[in-house]
Amino acid sequence: xxxxxxxxxxxxxxxxxxxxxxxxxxxxxxxxxxxxxxxxxxxxxxxxxxxxxxxxxxxxxxxxxxxxxxxxxxxxxxxxxxxxxxxxxxxxxxxxxxxxxxxxxxxxxxxxxxxxxxxxxxxxxxxxxxxxxxxxxxxxxxxxxxxxxxxxxxxxxxxxxxxxxxxxxxxxxxxxxxxxxxxxxxxxxxxxxxxxxxxxxxxxxxxxxxxxxxxxxxxxxxxxxxxxxxxxxxxxxxxxxxxxxxxxxxxxxxxxxxxxxxx
Numbered sequence: 001x002x003x004x005x006x007x008x009x010x011x012x013x014x015x016x017x018x019x020x021x022x023x024x025x026x027x028x029x030x031x032x033x034x035x036x037x038x039x040x041x042x043x044x045x046x047x048x049x050x051x052x053x054x055x056x057x058x059x060x061x062x063x064x065x066x067x068x069x070x071x072x073x074x075x076x077x078x079x080x081x082x083x084x085x086x087x088x089x090x091x092x093x094x095x096x097x098x099x100x101x102x103x104x105x106x107x108x109x110x111x112x113x114x115x116x117x118x119x120x121x122x123x124x125x126x127x128x129x130x131x132x133x134x135x136x137x138x139x140x141x142x143x144x145x146x147x148x149x150x151x152x153x154x155x156x157x158x159x160x161x162x163x164x165x166x167x168x169x170x171x172x173x174x175x176x177x178x179x180x181x182x183x184x185x186x187x188x189x190x191x192x193x194x195x196x197x198x199x200x201x202x203x204x205x206x207x208x209x210x211x212x213x214x215x216x217x218x219x220x221x222x223x224x225x226x227x228x229x230x231x232x233x234x235x236x237x238x239x240x241x242x243x244x245x246x247x248x249x250x251x252x253x254x255x256x257x258x259x260x261x262x263x
Contacts, residue, residue, distance in 0.1 A: 041112050042080040050099055051076035053172060054183055055090060061146040062169035066185065085164070088172065088183035089120035095181065096120065107189060109156040118157075135221055141169040148183075153192075162191040184198045206257050214254045221247045 030115050041047045043254060058066040066086075067078055079086060083096045085104040089095040100108065100115045108115075108123065133152050141147040150167035165188035172181040233240050 028093055038112075040077075040080070045236070047080075048076040050051040050088070051079045054079065054099070056088065057172050058170060058183070058185065062148070062168060083113075085189060086183070087120070087123075088181055090181045091179055094119050094121060099124075099183075104186075107156065107162065108154075111159050114157070121154065123154050125153065125161065137169050138182060141171050142179065146170040154189075158195065159255070160191055161189035162189050164189045206260050208261075211254075211257055211261060214257050218247065218250050218254055223243070 005139055042051065052072070052075060055066050055070065058064075062114075064237050067075075067082060069080045070078055070112070080099060080101045082102060084101075085107060086099070086101040087104050089097050090101040097115045097120050100110065100112070105112065105115060110118065112152045121131065121134070124130050130153055137147045137150050137152065147169040150169055151163065152167075153161055155161050164186045166186075170183055170185075171179055172183055173181040181198060221243065225240060225247060228240050228243060229235075236243075
């Protein structure tokens with residue numbers, strides 16, 4: 001009896017190996033995708049369209065541009081990276097944020113994803129008077145279309161309180177002129193736990209070394225003027241007049257320095 005020939009050795013193994021390689025490549029691709037950084041929000045089509053709506057409605061509400069020199073192809077990026085706070089929320093009784101630019105995310109200490117999950121009412125402390133102040137401003141913007149010069153207290157997600165100044169709140173209208181949300185532009189803000197400008201800018205008392213340095217500078221300036229005159233320049237020569245004016249300013253500063261030391 002003839003011996004039955006067997007099938008090709010390793011056939012199943014080869015097929016299984018190819019499938020295994022394919023699955024491995026898919027897994028590696030998924031891992032790479034997960035590890036890849038999230039694209040910047042302003043690159044997404046819906047954010048681009050919303051950014052253009054913010055620009056358009058702000059101009060309509062205030063008569064002023066939100067940013068100047070904008071190009072439609074770079075407007076979303078410029079708005080996101082601008083050095084002011086810009087946020088918006090949708091409509092409804094307790095709307096969530098649907099936009100915040102980079103500076104706003106930093107100040108409120110939120111990520112883009114966290115922002116989208118946060119009711120805009122949480123941008124202010126829970127105290128009744130603070131929430132009522134916020135509601136009044138939003139109501140004015142809804143009635144008049146815009147609320148300018150707004151100032152009030154806000155709070156970051158970590159609990160840091162800050163005051164916003166000269167804010168503009170305006171209502172976002174859809175194609176049928178129905179309210180679809182509201183937005184806020186804030187050019188100035190300051191955390192309440194930071195020192196006041198006067199405290200931050202307080203100058204240390206002058207020392208004897210400061211006084212001696214100022215006296216030496218005055219003497220050197222006087223010598224410079226004498227040198228110019230030795231070259232034949234008169235008191236009314238422009239170069240001499242300029243140096244004399246500088247000498248007088250330096251003498252005045254020296255007197256003020258001496259007064260501070262005596263105080």
